[in-house]
Amino acid sequence: MAEPYDAQAIEKKWQQRWQEEGTYEVDNDDPRPPFYVLCMYPYPSGPAHMGHVRNYTFGDLIVRHKTMHGHGVLSPIGFDSFGLPAENAAIKTGVHPRKFTDERIAELTKSLKGIGAAYDWRRQVNSHDPEYMRFTQTIFLKFREAGLAYRANAPVNWCPGCHTVLANEQVLANGTCERSGDVVQKKDLEQWFFKITDYAQELLDDLDQLDWPDRVKTMQRNWIGRSEGAEFEMRIQGSDDPEHKIKVFTTRPDTSFGMTYAVLAPEHPLALQITTKDQYVEVERFIAQARLTSDIDRMSSEGALDKRGVFTGAYAVNPFTDEPVPVYLADYVLMTYGTGAIMAVPGQDQRDWDFAKAYDLPIVRTVQPPPDWPADGEAYTGDGPAINSRWLDGLEVAEAKAKAIEWLEAEAIGVRKVNYRLRDWLLSRQRFWGCPIPIVYCPTHGAVPVPESQLPVLAPDDVEFRPTGESPLKFHEGFRNTTCPICGGPAERETDTMDTFVDSSWYFLRFCDPDNKLEPFGHDAVERWMPVDQYIGGIEHAILHLMYARFFMKALGDVGLAPKHLREPFKRLFTQGMIRMGGTKMSKSKGNLVAPSKYLDTTGADALRLFHLFVGPPADDVDWNDQTDEVIEGCARFLKRVWRLAHEPPPAQDAYEIDRAAHRLIARVSDDYERWSYNTAVAALMEFTNLLYKEGATPFAVDTLLLLLAPMTPHIAAEVWEQRHDGAHVHAQPWPVADPAMLKVESTTMIVQVNGKVRDRLEVPPTISADEAERLALASAKVQEQLAGATPKKVIARPPKLVNLVL
């Protein structure tokens, strides 16, 4: 009787071994071909939960698999360690965020090691490491120098709950804060921005070359929101002030003849200037009201339209018709998109239609709707010939657009124009636990960068965390008061810190060169490893993190910090499914987290990893339910079967056939690994194990099983391999290759159908000819019975798979 499989002892032993022997440490001069595998570095929230297990199981599997394929695999890990929870905990308990964070990192580190994930821990990078902060600040200053970081007074999203400014991306569609759920208000503040909009087109174009899920690429495309159209000016009737010109953007210049009014955003600088005396009071009141209205109300399309607009009394002249049209203000026109002013064509735009109805404005159709279109139905946005449009009449939409733009440009009234929905990235945060923005404000010299020799700017430790919601940095005199780097006079430090998405926008570059004291990373190191060959993370980062990191890669190249040709950070992206429980996402805030420790202490890490691989396609969500524990048990049961098989193999009845089956397994499982079909790979391994139990095992068959399992369940594979091979490491073995000669088959099952229904199965040689296949099919007794003497009208022969006889 062999020793029983003791998962805990084996897993502990091998985790120590990998750590002590530095099995997955890789140097920058490693002779093997490089491969960079990266899981999104986690926010350290404490011990790992199932989402982590799932994520890091896939990552670790690829690291080990690629290593067995002969690559020198870079597999780094670190922690996204700045952020609100640590600061909120500090306010609550008085514990310094650093202490709090370091403790959470220790917990998460322990559980990552507990699932057997292998990393080059020497390369660990945390966002709050002073050395990392130094270079985050260096990058900020370089961007500023290049004009990619700028300061602007802007209406910002202010969350009254978090007492901080939010990026557009952090405001939900309903106008609430994604973190606290409070209704977001508007507030004017001087803020720092990154000029991501400079890269809108490149960010859009380069998506095409990425091996990313289509879903993610689509989301990014929508977020960038490119629209093509024209921009043109209209003069105000009766005004000779050259400033009084309304510039509008439209994607439908072909419909210009149908403009029956124009609309400005309430914040539009011309709004009050063009307003007539008798409308002044009403317009002023409207503007004030719009300013007070929260985005949630303003964005709601529910509100009564007649309260959402006001007539200015002014008329703009439509350059296409030379006719005056009334100018309105309406809160559905946004100052932050396009020119903040639109031409309204109710015939071809539903919002304009609704507004026209509410304000009793004329409607002129400029595209012929289809015959079945209700006469006074609604706006028609489809294709069709232009009508009521003089020299555009009869042209289809695309032609009419082109001609309208040509005319605008020829007449010097307007230009072809592309607009993007993407806005600049607001990175200032009124928070303590983040990377300080290295700027000093001098009464004489304005915003002055902190000299590089004085970096990193670190927050002082002797601060008081108060629930006022304002950063303690603001009240720390010693930090705030400083001297101007230019004149030496008294000056104040910037007390805002950077959005934590800044930290996560370049950590993957630092991993290539984590000990560099002189610069964020060396070009050689980055050239060697970048771009990341396989990036793995959650779908929730589809827009923000992935867009910001892409922007950083491009911008870093353009300011000379990274090789310029390296435009994209992540060649391949995989987004794994979420863990759900009762239909909702597992999360700390919902309190439905399942801790892996319970399984690590019973069935073991290998069984838990195997479960995550086996439960379904990696990209699909996993529903954690009543049956899950039993499935994990089943995975543990399989590993026990493998263990027993290796220690007490039943003698093979036909060793050659078993070895042939092993070669087929190699081919099948290798293919499954390549196409991320781990659930079917596990199924194949289970099937093979069942076969060995039934028909006996050969040493080659058992070794094959262990090699193919090694990336999935590394501990048991390593242990059994060591026992069988005199202390050798399974993960140092080359990935097995199937011998084509052993894959050849003498016979294959051919199905015979009559009228598309299976009537017989015949064993035939794989090289069978169509004629022979047909002959055999017709000779089948079962087929004869079905035919009942009739002759098939048609025979479809697809040797050696199928013959279909059609009556």
Place this chain on the structure above:
RNA sequence: GCCCGGGUGGCGAAAUUGGCAAACGCGGGGCACUUAAAAUGCCCUGUCCCGAAAGGGACCUGCGGGUUCGAACCCCGCCCUGGGCACCA
């Protein structure tokens, strides 16, 4: 409203892309081992019908059409569901 996914046994799923639907596992049933239980091993397990049985037959991939010798897979129209965007002119 617009844009993406997805819908297959009691359950998780498979079918490598138009050719044997349900591999593998969970659950359920049975047998063996055992004084017994657990553990382990083996067998059965989509639905309905005929048959005492061995067997045999029909129907099955959300619904309705279509293309095809042949459809889970392709096309059209619905229904349900998950996600993203949502006054972006």
